[in-house]
């Protein structure tokens with residue numbers, strides 16, 4: 001570990017020899033919490049699909065814009081962020097509590113490295129609250145139950161699923177997870193989603209995902225806009241609908257590139 005920090009001392013031996021998404025994502029975002037194997041796989045993916053870093057950064061910029069909109073304009077004060085990733089710049093609680101310090105945020109991830117670093121996510125404002133749940137997205141019951149310690153499910157919640165449903169390979173299972181969680185939150189709640197797609201970015205995307213699935217964890221899938229629309233069944237999609245996340249309400253002057261990336265960004269409201 002010469003050029004970066006050790007991600008943790010609490011992660012098992014096997015985890016350090018196989019690239020994991022949370023750490024590779026952190027590497028692409030310019031973070032320091034990755035192992036040599038994560039850099040090696042991350043660089044290979046980058047050589048196959050050069051816009052991946054742009055997509056990762058556009059995803060985080062989308063998070064900031066979406067959370068800002070929900071806090072500032074929609075009056076949301078509760079966030080359930082599933083598939084949080086390693087702490088980075090502008091985590092959900094930082095964006096929300098900058099605007100409304102009383103905001104309450106529950107983070108969920110199942111990666112051991114994220115668990116070790118979770119305390120960096122628990123540094124919220126004294127007026128608000130943050131919590132971390134070590135849970136798998138395939139277990140929505142456990143997530144809802146755990147989140148109820150911190151969130152009031154009688155008041156609107158923004159459910160953030162950024163770059164996570166792509167790790168639930170079966171589309172019906174993914175839809176079931178979204179439905180279970182959105183059923184638990186009241187009218188006026190939101191679903192915030194980013195998801196990689198093979199509809200954008202040409203042929204390289206499919207080969208890149210094949211390479212990932214043969215060499216890293218967990219396995220990933222892309223989805224097209226019709227499948228993404230299905231996740232929003234019964235919800236009112238906010239303008240501009242299903243677009244590359246870099247093009248969801250970009251700021252003027254743009255702080256990041258608005259170039260099309262192979263990652264959709266969508267926000268919907270539960271009526």
Ligand SMILES: C[S@@+](CC[C@H](N)C(=O)[O-])C[C@H]1O[C@@H](n2cnc3c(N)ncnc32)[C@H](O)[C@@H]1O
Nearest residue numbers: 022025083084085109110111136137162163167
């Ligand atoms: C692409 S990163 C996205 C991180 C963050 N949401 C963002 O948009 O920057 C995906 C995250 O989902 C987590 N993840 C993958 N599969 C998961 C599962 N089955 N349950 C919970 N978290 C999962 C990974 O550990 C990783 O931290």
